[in-house]
Amino acid sequence: SQQGEEDPQALSIQEGENATMNCSYKTSINNLQWYRQNSGRGLVHLILIRSNEREKHSGRLRVTLDTSKKSSSLLITASRAADTASYFCATAAHPGTYKYIFGTGTRLKVLA
Amino acid sequence: EAGVAQSPRYKIIEKRQSVAFWCNPISGHATLYWYQQILGQGPKLLIQFQNNGVVDDSQLPKDRFSAERLKGVDSTLKIQPAKLEDSAVYLCASSSLRSGPRSYNEQFFGPGTRLTVL
Numbered sequence: 253s254q255q256g257e258e259d260p261q262a263l264s265i266q267e268g269e270n271a272t273m274n275c276s277y278k279t280s281i282n283n284l285q286w287y288r289q290n291s292g293r294g295l296v297h298l299i300l301i302r303s304n305e306r307e308k309h310s311g312r313l314r315v316t317l318d319t320s321k322k323s324s325s326l327l328i329t330a331s332r333a334a335d336t337a338s339y340f341c342a343t344a345a346h347p348g349t350y351k352y353i354f355g356t357g358t359r360l361k362v363l364a
Numbered sequence: 365e366a367g368v369a370q371s372p373r374y375k376i377i378e379k380r381q382s383v384a385f386w387c388n389p390i391s392g393h394a395t396l397y398w399y400q401q402i403l404g405q406g407p408k409l410l411i412q413f414q415n416n417g418v419v420d421d422s423q424l425p426k427d428r429f430s431a432e433r434l435k436g437v438d439s440t441l442k443i444q445p446a447k448l449e450d451s452a453v454y455l456c457a458s459s460s461l462r463s464g465p466r467s468y469n470e471q472f473f474g475p476g477t478r479l480t481v482l
Contacts, residue, residue, distance in 0.1 A: 354408070
């Protein structure tokens, strides 16, 4: 079963705008990761945030985590056409098992 | 550093036929995962190996799916016999474990094998 659910399912924005996508999960987690998947390709790791962290930055990416609400958000600032992809959150429930459960994904389209 | 390799990239078979997928993980990565990704959904873990031992195969349909990782390196995933609902992309990923209280792992994914069952 899917642990996380991304919201929105699809998002279309203009180049230069910011894109925000959300992930909600059901059980307590050890950490949460965000991945990007370009059409027809494998997934690429973007950023990891641990359960004791509230916010992390990596380049144009900002991730927040609210464990009380069991939710995370991914913000992509100043989006580019190359950011067009599907974005997935993946949660690890049990420390040490390295088993990740992926969400349903947000399909982002950035229009040039 | 070479990435995760998978073959074939595409496969079309008739239902009830057999098919096998191959994965070569990043050198030195102890953990290997096989995922099934149905169109429009997120990847679903089928099986997780650590070295050549199975860590989790709770979502592997064992009546038709099998996987092995001989010598703790390459892995094969087999479907026999295939059903229409097996049409999906099969992704292989590997990771290098970092154990301890701050344990986490980043998974490196291969390009996947797109299976179409007719």
